[in-house]
Amino acid sequence: MAIMAVAALFHASRFPLIARRTFPSSVSYCPLTLLSNGFTYRLQSIICFSSSDGGGVSESDMVVTEAQGPNFLKYSDEELMKQCKFETFRVSGPGGQHRNKRDSAVRLKHLPTGIVSQAVEDRSQHKNRASALNRLRTLLAIKVRNKVDIEGYSPPPELLQILPPKSTVRSSSSGSQIGPNNPKFVPGMQALLDVISASDGSIADSAKLLGLSTGGLSRLILSHDGLRMAVNSMRAAKGMKPLK
Amino acid sequence: MIRSFRFTSLLSAAKPLRSFACSSSPAIEPPQCSSSSSISLRITHPKTPLFLRAPSHAAPLSEVWKWHGWAKDLASSVDDNSSPEDEDSLDSILLLRELKWLIEDSIEASDHHHPVIITGTETPRGDDGEKKSVKLRASLEELYDLWRQRIEKRRPFQYVVGCEHWRDLVLCVEEGVLIPRPETELVVDMVEEVVRGDEWFKRGVWADLGTGSGAIAIGVARVLGGCGRVIATDLSHVAIAVAGNNVRRYGLEGMVEVREGSWFEPLKDVEGKLVGLVSNPPYIPSDDIPGLQAEVGRHEPRLALDGGVDGTDSLLHLCDGASRMLTSGGFFAFETNGEKQSKMIVDYMTSNLKDSFSGVKIVSDFAGIGRFVTGFRL
Ligand SMILES: C[S@@+](CC[C@H](N)C(=O)[O-])C[C@H]1O[C@@H](n2cnc3c(N)ncnc32)[C@H](O)[C@@H]1O
Numbered sequence: 001m002a003i004m005a006v007a008a009l010f011h012a013s014r015f016p017l018i019a020r021r022t023f024p025s026s027v028s029y030c031p032l033t034l035l036s037n038g039f040t041y042r043l044q045s046i047i048c049f050s051s052s053d054g055g056g057v058s059e060s061d062m063v064v065t066e067a068q069g070p071n072f073l074k075y076s077d078e079e080l081m082k083q084c085k086f087e088t089f090r091v092s093g094p095g096g097q098h099r100n101k102r103d104s105a106v107r108l109k110h111l112p113t114g115i116v117s118q119a120v121e122d123r124s125q126h127k128n129r130a131s132a133l134n135r136l137r138t139l140l141a142i143k144v145r146n147k148v149d150i151e152g153y154s155p156p157p158e159l160l161q162i163l164p165p166k167s168t169v170r171s172s173s174s175g176s177q178i179g180p181n182n183p184k185f186v187p188g189m190q191a192l193l194d195v196i197s198a199s200d201g202s203i204a205d206s207a208k209l210l211g212l213s214t215g216g217l218s219r220l221i222l223s224h225d226g227l228r229m230a231v232n233s234m235r236a237a238k239g240m241k242p243l244k
Numbered sequence: 245m246i247r248s249f250r251f252t253s254l255l256s257a258a259k260p261l262r263s264f265a266c267s268s269s270p271a272i273e274p275p276q277c278s279s280s281s282s283i284s285l286r287i288t289h290p291k292t293p294l295f296l297r298a299p300s301h302a303a304p305l306s307e308v309w310k311w312h313g314w315a316k317d318l319a320s321s322v323d324d325n326s327s328p329e330d331e332d333s334l335d336s337i338l339l340l341r342e343l344k345w346l347i348e349d350s351i352e353a354s355d356h357h358h359p360v361i362i363t364g365t366e367t368p369r370g371d372d373g374e375k376k377s378v379k380l381r382a383s384l385e386e387l388y389d390l391w392r393q394r395i396e397k398r399r400p401f402q403y404v405v406g407c408e409h410w411r412d413l414v415l416c417v418e419e420g421v422l423i424p425r426p427e428t429e430l431v432v433d434m435v436e437e438v439v440r441g442d443e444w445f446k447r448g449v450w451a452d453l454g455t456g457s458g459a460i461a462i463g464v465a466r467v468l469g470g471c472g473r474v475i476a477t478d479l480s481h482v483a484i485a486v487a488g489n490n491v492r493r494y495g496l497e498g499m500v501e502v503r504e505g506s507w508f509e510p511l512k513d514v515e516g517k518l519v520g521l522v523s524n525p526p527y528i529p530s531d532d533i534p535g536l537q538a539e540v541g542r543h544e545p546r547l548a549l550d551g552g553v554d555g556t557d558s559l560l561h562l563c564d565g566a567s568r569m570l571t572s573g574g575f576f577a578f579e580t581n582g583e584k585q586s587k588m589i590v591d592y593m594t595s596n597l598k599d600s601f602s603g604v605k606i607v608s609d610f611a612g613i614g615r616f617v618t619g620f621r622l
Contacts, residue, residue, distance in 0.1 A: 088426075094581065094613075095427055095611055095613060096425055096427050096580075096609075096613075096615065097422070097425065097527060097528055097540070097548075097581075098528065098532075098537065100400050100540050100544075101335075101338060101537075120341075121341070123408075123409030124410050124412070124413075125426040125429055125610070126410075126412055127409070127412070
């Protein structure tokens, strides 16, 4: 985690390479119906927000998809990997013993959603793959919206875990609060975004469902850059002011 | 260049190794920072990579910044006179990333001076830069010299810092030993798959021929878990010393045995008994050697690269040997120069050696190039 956090500060030098050399800097999708594993995904809206944040989210274009299907974050790394097309950034040439270029960059394309995640900052391919997979989980959490029913809503355990102790829906079985640097924050963040999305971007309404004050929920949202940007893009799409 | 580096390492090993600090004089060659006071009788004494040296140097933060600025400028200047399409040209973006890694390896991280501070992502308060001192694993003079070697001499970054990150390992490397390639990481993945499918593979002896830094042997040993055994061979003294050192660093002395000699020659005692045989032998056609990227052609050992006229000399020898060395059901995986060689090897094994092997197939690397040939002894 520490390495990743340090690495995140080097965005500026990392991604231009990829953008310059290998593929267009933005990925966007038209509304379409994708069939995969027997599930249907309706890609509902295309929302853009700017790049660069501490959570490793670096796509310049955001695609928010509404999924009626599996919650991808529940898959193990291996299962998730199987749903991905794995690529490296080798420009060309014979590779192997011929070559010493430290571009052990990897790129994962998650086929069911089209989400692309990449990592180049680590020194081995192995670690870049792990980083790309972690980053993919964050992107899935941010971009894929699962439907929740607001009537009679009760937050799932992964969401309860990231809520501050003050929350009235928390109980002693929710454990201590999990912070934004913990990988377990990601599934909770996804569930949180699902609630905010179902509340049409309203922080006050979402806060009520989570037993928090509006200020308390805002602070939680602002604690993670990716989360903040996802919420703000959701709000922007509805003509609401961003959280700061 | 290669010759002079080898010469140095021989020289410093030949005289009794007294402990001496890394001198502060401008280092022309990387100093040997051996803290050991014992007299070593080995001919080849592996070098200590930067990241394992003691942080016995100090410099004011402002001086380190000055160095970093200079190094950045040097790295950025290379783009002016090279075309990005040229495989052999330096790329400033890659160099800047390497510079960041050089800093990670040579500066002691602590709360007060984290490598990040050096790169200027965190601005200092007040005149901190003048007063604060940074602990370094090499003198600033040496850092100037190392970066100059990287860019002007095209010395591979991995030799500059003395290590390569490969899979989840950090392996020591130095002149005289091939720097393990990312493609080769897959050999260990293939072994892992075979072993996961059948526990039988965990109980027998494996061999990694032409082990170099010991990369594959160490990777395989870790996949095999506690009861595995791997014999790693190489013809090169330096490789044997470096591989032995890496094996020790990972605490695998009990599992990986390093033996010096040509291909199967040191393996007479396990003939017909191996459950697995893996190798990344030299496979570059001799005629291609002069045209190699400078980092490779000028600095890495020819013994590790040159595979003879069409590059398959060692590979064919390994195929023949595999039929003798493997026990029935045993697995092999060889890395090749790519599509063409892989096909040749598959043809050879399915015609000349058809009674010995089954399931012979080509496996692609991450770039989609048919890079490996794998199969089983009948
Ligand atoms: C391409 S390098 C591979 C090194 C290491 N296995 C890796 O993948 O990084 C080939 C290795 O084969 C060794 N080699 C060359 N000829 C040999 C021989 N006749 N017997 C044993 N090893 C040999 C070289 O010294 C070198 O270490």
